Amino acid sequence: MQSMPEISTGKNTVIVRKSIDTGAHKLCYHCGAECGNANITIGDKLFCCDGCKLVYEILDKNGMCNYYELQSHPGLSQIKPLRSDKYAYLDNEQIAEKLYKFTDGNNTIVTLYIPGVHCSSCMWLLEHMGKLNPAITESRLNFTKKEVTIHFRKQEMSLRQIVELLATIGYEPYISLDESDKKEKSSFDKKRIYKLGVAGFCFGNIMLMSFPEYLSSGNDIEHQYASLFRVLNLALSLPVFFYSASEFFTNAWAGLKQKTLNIDAPIALALLITFLRSLYEIGTGTGAGFLDSMSGIVFFMLAGRIVQDRTFQSISFHRDYKAYFPIAVNVVTPAGVVSRHLQDLEEKDVVELHNDEIVPADAVVVDGRAKIDYSFVTGESEPVTVEVGKTVYAGGRQTGEKLTVQLVKPVAGSYLTSLWNHNAFAKNKVEQNRKDSIIHLLSKYFTIVLLGLVTLTAIYWAFVDASVIMPAITAMLIIACPCALLLAVTFTHGNLLRLLSNNGLYLRDAFVIEQLGYINHIVFDKTGTLTEDASDYSMRGDAFSEREKDLVYTAALSSNHPYSKALVAFLGKRERVQLGEWKEFTGKGVKAISGDDYIYIGSSRFADNAGNTDTDHAACYIRVNDKLSAFYITPKFRQSLPGIMPQLGENYKLSLLSGDNDRQKPALERLFGSGGNLLFRQQPVDKLNYIAGLQEKGDKVVMIGDGLNDSGALQQSNVGITLASDVNNFTPSCDAILDAKRFAWLPGLLKLARSSRYIINFTFVISIVYNIIGLSISMQGLMSPLIAAILMPSSTITIVLITTGLSSLMARRYKLHLDAPVTKT
């Protein structure tokens, strides 16, 4: 903000404006932000703020300016001013201990999650932390997980100092003690990768050694080699059967114990029969068996499952309110202010809250001006002022000055947190989705039909030629393995998962795709979901002349109040006028005098002493002499909204659940059209119950929200999608996370998810054709290893090509990206 004296003369005004104009081209050396009028320089390098300058100084002092060579303006992440005791709780050894990976009293290892990591300069800086402080012996960044592992000497530098150093250089770690947060970040399933490697090794070698068998008619290769190859094949198939394929047997067995036929049951049966028949043939010297087909099937099915089960390592889907709440808060005790772990808080504790801190439990204001931002908790868009003696609710964020409150409820018993006791949170959606999957339904029918055919074949051959029974039915069971069905599903899901994530929709697991395909009702939250962080401004009342607007502009420019800033933004760049007098009255407004003109900006009582303003929802009132106007700040709807709502309305029923008031109802009604159901002032439990009500009527509901107040609805819905402006920020527990920048692509993304069903059905038809060919051959008792060796890979390859090809084609049809967006590094 420009201070007053510099704009006191007309001549100066010109100079100031000039510096603004050229200032637009001056970028901060550290972070690349516009420097504006700020005059912070070192040599010829310009900085936008002291934070950036500080980082530059630290780096320069330690000879680390290589950071700037790698990337221009690398410090893109906004450096927030750090409150000196924000991380005081890390001095509490009990809390710090939980974060250590290893400590021997001095040498310590800690791993911290740093959401701000985005480019190779970040990596360079974080891996050279040892230059900033020699107590850090090693630091290594896992870029994919955004985790830095720091080795340091605790006696020379505490964990708190490490974290504060990180925060100073712009990489503030996200610290959470929530176990569920950590478990998910564990690496991919290494065991399955080993199994895949072993299966691949054995499959390749068995194929190689089966070639002589395929190519000869039996007489050409000498007998000794034939038996050598068969024995070697058998030896190589043992690790496949007993190690790589073990999960099919254990899963099938677990299913049978619960009296269900899951997809693994027919697979396990086919593998078992194949192995036993091959063993028999090799043992009696009557044939070479089907070991090549068996190991091939295992290899491809494992590959399919790995593709399908890929996870997003730096994203968390299972956070509840604990991850949003602070780890520790400052409690006022007779012995002074101490930092106390959240779970150790009790009723009657007196807690100090600073700007931007979160109320840990329902409490009564004891001292200070409470201005609580509940937008994440209730969806109300404006901060609420709470007087001393009144209650503030858990989850609200204090804005402004220091506040002292006394807790009246324990953390888990607060109004918001009690939502998690609702029985909607007891059900396991992951398991439910797995059970509802199309694959289980199909595998059941598949098994029944197959067993029926086997019986018929056995009966037929019993009358015609009993010696053919065993070869025929074993060949049937071998060739009709549902692996083609399984591959169709796993590869379609795997590719769609990849395509959706390239377009900003990250799913918790592949089964969410199927659920998304069944959706017929979309429920939106308003604040943060349909609206952006930015606001729309409007003014109603008496029209001001250009000169009067200049007066208002100049008066508002010198105030730091958010409403004044909004007013300046609304008026745009204007001429500044000379003010005779300017005064800001805390809690009321701004008064300015210029010549004969009086300007008042502020509350209705302050600006309008005549008292004839109505009590509508204006942010503030502006009076210039006797002209009066009201200034409104309304949350801005996402730009893409008018474009996509009619598209969604064609295919889905639409609802809105807003925790806010109904001031924007007319605008929303236009967006949602006649079919939309709009509900306002919804409590978190109301939202949950509304969704449950829709489901009782048979609707499949997707809830799109962003705040903690949507947690219940997200959990209750068939698919809960959280909208996040940064996927690494806090998001409540959900099934999918949508990048807010990609909101406009929502209709296409939903259509793509829906197309998975058609792709899978289509590939089922193809796999059934293969099965019919294979079965008709084996029912006649004519199946040979060569035919099996041709049928198996060709069906597999067709299915993999068709599923990936079709899903990519669909993505193109819905105008989505096929590859990951190129990130500017």
Place this chain on the structure above:
Amino acid sequence: MSALYLLVLASIAVAAFFLFAFIWSVRSNQFEDQQGSAMRMLHDNETPQTDNRKF
């Protein structure tokens, strides 16, 4: 033709070597951070030396 015995053994041995190389690379976390490794090698200074003896 008895050279075949040797060749078969040799081919399996080579394949087995690659299998163990694969398992070793997975076990030593080489696939944990594929983006990071690609960037790290482009930095001019040598990366901080891993000194596991201390711990």
